[in-house]
Amino acid sequence: MENSRRRFLQIAGVSALGLGATPVLNAFAASGAQGSGYHLDRNENAATAKQWAMVIDTRKLSTPESLRPIINACNTIHNVPTEIQNKNQEIKWIWEAPYHNAFTDEVQKFMDESVEHRPFLLLCNQCENPPCVRACPTQATFKNKEGIVMMDFHRCIGCRFCMAACPFGARSFNFRDPRPFIKKTNTEFPTRMKGVVEKCNFCAERLAVGKKPACVEASGGAIAFGDLYDPNSDVRKLLKENYTIRRKITLGTEPSVYYIV
Amino acid sequence: MKDKKIILVGVAIFVVVVTFPFWYNLGRSAPAPEVVLTPKAQAAEVCVMPTEFMKADHMKLLDVWRHDVVRNGNRIFVNPDGKAFEMSLSNTCLDCHSNTTEFCDRCHDYASVRPYCWDCHIENPKGE
Numbered sequence: 001m002e003n004s005r006r007r008f009l010q011i012a013g014v015s016a017l018g019l020g021a022t023p024v025l026n027a028f029a030a031s032g033a034q035g036s037g038y039h040l041d042r043n044e045n046a047a048t049a050k051q052w053a054m055v056i057d058t059r060k061l062s063t064p065e066s067l068r069p070i071i072n073a074c075n076t077i078h079n080v081p082t083e084i085q086n087k088n089q090e091i092k093w094i095w096e097a098p099y100h101n102a103f104t105d106e107v108q109k110f111m112d113e114s115v116e117h118r119p120f121l122l123l124c125n126q127c128e129n130p131p132c133v134r135a136c137p138t139q140a141t142f143k144n145k146e147g148i149v150m151m152d153f154h155r156c157i158g159c160r161f162c163m164a165a166c167p168f169g170a171r172s173f174n175f176r177d178p179r180p181f182i183k184k185t186n187t188e189f190p191t192r193m194k195g196v197v198e199k200c201n202f203c204a205e206r207l208a209v210g211k212k213p214a215c216v217e218a219s220g221g222a223i224a225f226g227d228l229y230d231p232n233s234d235v236r237k238l239l240k241e242n243y244t245i246r247r248k249i250t251l252g253t254e255p256s257v258y259y260i261v
Numbered sequence: 262m263k264d265k266k267i268i269l270v271g272v273a274i275f276v277v278v279v280t281f282p283f284w285y286n287l288g289r290s291a292p293a294p295e296v297v298l299t300p301k302a303q304a305a306e307v308c309v310m311p312t313e314f315m316k317a318d319h320m321k322l323l324d325v326w327r328h329d330v331v332r333n334g335n336r337i338f339v340n341p342d343g344k345a346f347e348m349s350l351s352n353t354c355l356d357c358h359s360n361t362t363e364f365c366d367r368c369h370d371y372a373s374v375r376p377y378c379w380d381c382h383i384e385n386p387k388g389e
Contacts, residue, residue: 036314037341040329040348046336144334152331153381187386188352193377208336 045210049227051128051147052202053256054213055238056121060222064119067096071121073218074200079191081181091172093200094123094215105250115261121223123215124149124170124200125247125255135165141197147228147256148202158195167251171199228256294371297363305357309338309346320376323350351383359387 061067074094075082084090100107102120130149132141140155141162163171177194185191189205192198203213211217216225226233235258238244244258302308308315310322326348329335338346347353358364361384369376378384 036310036318038310039339040325040333040335041337041339041345042335043337046334142332144332146334150331154327154331185383187383187388190351190381190383193380204334208334 043209047207047210049146049233050229051227051256052126052207053147053226053228053235053258054123054202054216055224055235055242055244055258055260056219057222057224057238057242057260058115058118058120059260061121061219062114062118064096066222067119067121070215070218070223071095073214076184077186077189077203077214078201079178079182079186079189081178081191082183083181084176084178089173089175091174091178091198092170093172093198094121096120097122102247103245105248106245118261120259121215122168122170122247123257124202125168125253125257126200126202128254128256129252131165131167131253132162132171135161137161144204146204146207148204149199150201150204151196151198153190153192153196153198156196158197160197162197167248167253168255171197173197291371294367296367297360299357299360299364301359302357302364308357309340309344309353323354326350350378351386355384355386359385361385 061070071094074080078093080093081091096119099111099116099118099120102122126147126149128147130141130143133143133149136142137159138155138157140152140157142150142152144150158173160173163173174192174194174196178192179185182191203211203215206213212225216223224234224238226235228235230236238260239258242260244260246255246258249255310318315322326338327350330348336348338348340346355361361379
């Protein structure tokens with residue numbers, strides 16, 4: 001009898017503490033800057049989509065020289081540190097690779113030589129089912145409303161689980177402070193810091209003001225960009241009329257970057 | 262209670278040592294820092310929010326900004342007066358407050374806070 005009375009008092013005491021703590025915690029939670037009469041909005045020119053996608057016409061980009069201005073456009077706009085000499089530490093947002101490395105599960109024994117020797121533009125595929133997002137322990141990388149796999153560098157702790165999860169090698173880790181390795185800094189875009197992972201963001205900052213991604217703009221029409229789920233978009237028109245391939249579709253990540261070969 | 266004396270002396274020494282920073286600095290507090298406004302900031306007169314709000318809550322507002330821009334894709338801030346701003350530290354805040362050493366750092370040093378904004382965001386976008 002005495003035992004159960006003691007137990008009752010213990011439970012009552014802990015419950016009272018819990019009930020007393022709720023208003024205190026609520027007060028702390030409410031003391032943010034919210035509710036001060038302002039509101040947040042989108043830019044009125046912002047382009048929106050359910051899932052942004054890209055179609056790269058590799059027939060029009062058949063030489064390494066034709067890819068260079070596209071890669072450079074991205075690197076300069078996003079302050080990508082291109083001067084890192086150590087290949088193990090290089091940072092890539094959009095880069096060039098041969099067919100065998102890009103389409104590992106679609107290599108034939110004997111292939112169309114023009115395709116086999118063509119350079120391919122590779123970038124983050126902005127997968128519809130991104131494995132990097134599932135791997136991230138802090139939700140620093142996440143899929144946004146427009147289907148872009150975004151990086152929130154403020155949250156990245158540099159664990160590199162996402163790099164291990166990404167089957168496309170689209171992510172790079174900043175092993176060192178990238179600033180000394182940036183050729184010319186674009187002051188309108190941040191750099192990154194040591195210890196974060198970075199990758200292509202489909203130019204989310206340009207889409208927000210109604211511009212096309214930098215690579216699309218620099219490609220002279222060889223790269224199309226649009227909403228994958230809008231039947232009248234540029235990409236859907238191209239997909240309807242051309243045979244396209246995507247990278248490693250057998251993995252089920254549903255890449256949003258298509259290649260016309 | 263043979264050790265009463267020793268204990269009392271020990272307690273006295275302990276109290277003196279623990280309170281040392283308080284009485285050592287008594288009456289000679291460092292002067293509060295004065296922030297310098299650039300001519301552009303002076304001409305604008307009012308920031309994105311009232312000055313009192315900015316003084317107390319700029320860090321919370323910046324946190325809302327960074328969260329909403331990156332994660333929700335909203336990039337426009339409309340203040341209570343209906344005036345719209347782009348939510349950008351380097352492009353909007355530093356457009357007026359381009360003197361980070363005299364505006365940001367003075368208070369931050371005084372309050373001993375070390376934000377790491379400039380590890381990534383460009384500290385001096387205008388190159389002044």
